[in-house]
Amino acid sequence: MATGNTAAQTCTVTGTARPGDGGALKMSAGAAPAIVAATATGGGAGMAGMKWSGWGDEDVRFTAQDKPALGPFLERHLGLDLAHVSTPPARFADLDVPEPTLEPELLAALEQAVGAAHVSIDGLDRVTHARGKSLRDLVRHRRGEIGRVPDVVVRPAGEDEIAAVLSEVLAADAVVIPFGGGTNISGSLEVPDDESRTVISLDLGRLDRVLEIDEASRLARVQSGVFGPRLEQQLNARGWTLGHFPDSFTHSTLGGWIATRSSGMQSDKYGDVADLTRGLRVVTPAGMLAVRPVPATSTGPSVREMVLGSEGRLGIITEATVHVHRLPEQRTILGYLFPDWSAGLAAMRDIAASEAAPSITRVSDAPETLFSFATKKGSSIVDRVKSRALREFLERRRGFDVSAMCLAFIGYEGSEQHVTAQRRLTGRIVGEHGGVCIGRGPGELYDQKKFDTPYIRDYLLDRGALADVSETAAPWSRLTEVYDNVMGAARGRFDALGVKGYVMSHLSHSYHSGACLYFTFAFQPAPGRDGLEDYAAIKAAIQQAFVDCGATLSHHHAVGTEHAPWLEQDVSAPGVTMIRALLHSVDPGANLNPGKIVGAEKPAATTR
């Protein structure tokens, strides 16, 4: 599922200030937080190439060398010296990986179930499966604090093998933790420190096929372990798309998206994973759970919606039947600039209330817009001239304060006629709120580079800065309150801790009644202090501001262990009771990913 989008929009404003047709300005492509090699493929080989202590492919790294404005920006806001790698990660060879706790009988049974070649007790394999990619996960792994690693990694090929593995797990009273791409940032994958039973990481990477496309129903039956790129590749080859593109897309899987209630960048059109997932097959301790792929149903409390977000605690999702769409004839993402944040928010709200149906609606606040500009690549003289001209146009002709202005993207998909009509509808609303279209260039760049942003976190960690994200959703009427309180909470924590920090936000994922606000924050811990303690204080302040303002603890990053302290405040005590009872009902022995969502197990029905 989605990991931190560090909001480094990949476009910078360098275009000529010549208002074109429909208010568009000609733009040259700006710079991205470019990575050294962008060969993300993600598919097929499962974990192949994933860094054990960082984000993404082994051979891909973020660099700031081609971004002249980034150094001064990070120096000013975080007190960071980009030239100095102060905190390199531990070397794997220096780790003391504990021997697995694994009875020979269970090992033999697992080998029997999936074949010996697909059972691994290799240290690197086990450490790479020990956690997800939260900031806390990365920092501890980098420090060599690898915690309670799984005893064995098992890679089944299909449903029958998964059922056989689960049967052995239950017979041995072991623990199984389903593993997709391993990108979760809420602690959903971690083994509890005090877990004394044998722990099996069940890597689903071999379940990577689209099994069937029902073209009349626009449904695809897909195995759960498929990574984003390989899924789209198989669908695209037949003219279809799922349209689900979380930030983690290249390194996350369908099963992971479902187990965490993921949301993709184009959710305005394609829906969240909870909308687009219809049928499900789940191997549970109580037997095979099957949800029919019907478009709607009235069968009591929704079983489908119980599997969504279950984080491996109800069972192992083996396949899903999901909405697919024909590849669009046209696909365009346009950049816009708004004079300030409130204008940007109001425009997105009015677009959601209009008859327009864009595929992407996204607007950054001023701090995130400034950060985006700071990540632009070294530009030519022509670019600089164009950039100055745009700036003058905005300031003199449109009255913009460029330090307050906000960068936005709106995406359009469909037939040429549809796209044209949508652009006209949203263009009118953007204009009503003082916004200006800055053309295709920034949008194309955003689109090309959108999966690169998670790499920046490792780059900052190398230099001693901690960066993370917290995101939420709330009704339109409360977004300003949520935003103001979160910004105040984060900056208040920076001040109280005496650290240099930066916090920025964007709105994305618009709905009828509200939207997601996505916050990114970074800071340089004070010398002599444990960065993770400072991090915990800042993260907690942000999460508390969410629930205090009527927002939710997370829009699409799951509960795991990281957000569990806010669950009761969010869904109320009876809600927690219901979730706990539900999980307990099919897994009374707590053999499935224990400790996630509702914490330590208690017997069901303890409320009276």
Added chain:
Amino acid sequence: MATGNTAAQTCTVTGTARPGDGGALKMSAGAAPAIVAATATGGGAGMAGMKWSGWGDEDVRFTAQDKPALGPFLERHLGLDLAHVSTPPARFADLDVPEPTLEPELLAALEQAVGAAHVSIDGLDRVTHARGKSLRDLVRHRRGEIGRVPDVVVRPAGEDEIAAVLSEVLAADAVVIPFGGGTNISGSLEVPDDESRTVISLDLGRLDRVLEIDEASRLARVQSGVFGPRLEQQLNARGWTLGHFPDSFTHSTLGGWIATRSSGMQSDKYGDVADLTRGLRVVTPAGMLAVRPVPATSTGPSVREMVLGSEGRLGIITEATVHVHRLPEQRTILGYLFPDWSAGLAAMRDIAASEAAPSITRVSDAPETLFSFATKKGSSIVDRVKSRALREFLERRRGFDVSAMCLAFIGYEGSEQHVTAQRRLTGRIVGEHGGVCIGRGPGELYDQKKFDTPYIRDYLLDRGALADVSETAAPWSRLTEVYDNVMGAARGRFDALGVKGYVMSHLSHSYHSGACLYFTFAFQPAPGRDGLEDYAAIKAAIQQAFVDCGATLSHHHAVGTEHAPWLEQDVSAPGVTMIRALLHSVDPGANLNPGKIVGAEKPAATTR
């Protein structure tokens, strides 16, 4: 929630056969299954005027006197003599209503909680609250077999009073059954025959207010007991609409819709109640359950989706925060005719896959189309000339076989420009499938008369015929299989029982990947047999055909007791286990509407 739509479309084809602009034919208004007085208001007074043994307002009755074709139609297909009321309902005065089982202490406590004026042990009140309006409910009530009636009807004014009532119920180990409009047709309201505890029917009719409209978020906070008309009246007065119009609209409530997963006629635009319900407040034995009105969330298994469809078993829903929309500038429902059922289905599928976004998509099969024509009112000479001309146009110019043709309605809402664009998009697809637009007249009539159809059931029961509905949803690719198997199953049962029967269907509620099929069936039981036994056999055959063909046991009529036998086949055994555990977790004493959805209580976590 929705009750039986006996599919008596209210338009008949009587127009001149002059293709107008855009293929529309001029139509004069056809006849409806008109009722003697159509003063349905539903709101405010709660149950006031509801028949104890039939549908709707006391002073409203269906009549066939003005429909010359209906008598011969019903005679031919059901062997019915309309002139002869063979099976009148029992008179209330002749019933033997049992005395309530109610300790004076509990009665006093209930009076203390809500005020003595709002606690009733009146016989008529209790009998009217004993059941919903399923065919089985009506037949037994009409026979005077009133079963285990509630001991007392309690009418709280708000959340605090409901909490006080529930507290007394639990202290006394009594049973409480929440009651909205009392229109459920799946047995969701009935007291189990063997219930020995005191039974309280909690009538929520006094909770009838829109509490707040959040205009920026397009959300309204509404009390759960409000009836459809009074809800729309309050919203309309401020320029808003919920857009939820189930067949039962005039006599059902928001809380009832939520508790049963209702779907309205315009769900293509406004969504099912599961989509449009965001926030919830529910008084449960485990305390106050509150779901925040956020547009999306990632808080594990969805608590919101556990309350939806819970049929009063988790608690008493006191209010909901729901999507509202601005009243549309334009609203049009056009009639269409297709050469046959498969053309109609294919057109609706293609419209769902297109860029068009109509508010209503509905197509009747040939038997339902013929029934609609049979309900037309006596027409003028001019009408008859027009009708003949249309028929000749369809047969000669378009090659229609009028006995196979299928009547459809497509609705459009929004700005003039939007409606025009939608009509153009759908018109093209309709034409590709050989369909013909027959203009506004039939659609207007359908729209005016859409809430009248449930009254026809009482009219048929008076004359000895039993009529009911079963509806389902399935992927587009399976609808023909579902349809063929259901028609075969129903007709096979008619033959096996040796009864004259009629079965017909329409498609409504289109989604990305499938649609709802709504079947109506009627028959005249064989002399000397119990009609309810024959009914059970026919209903069971239809339900079994649903689940055998991959469809769901109900699209929007809930599980109750009527559909419970198919739940495990639909959601699988672990799904039933999960639902049962969930209900048990907040209501371990089974004090809330026991026996519904998953049948008799069993301890949670019994699966291993």
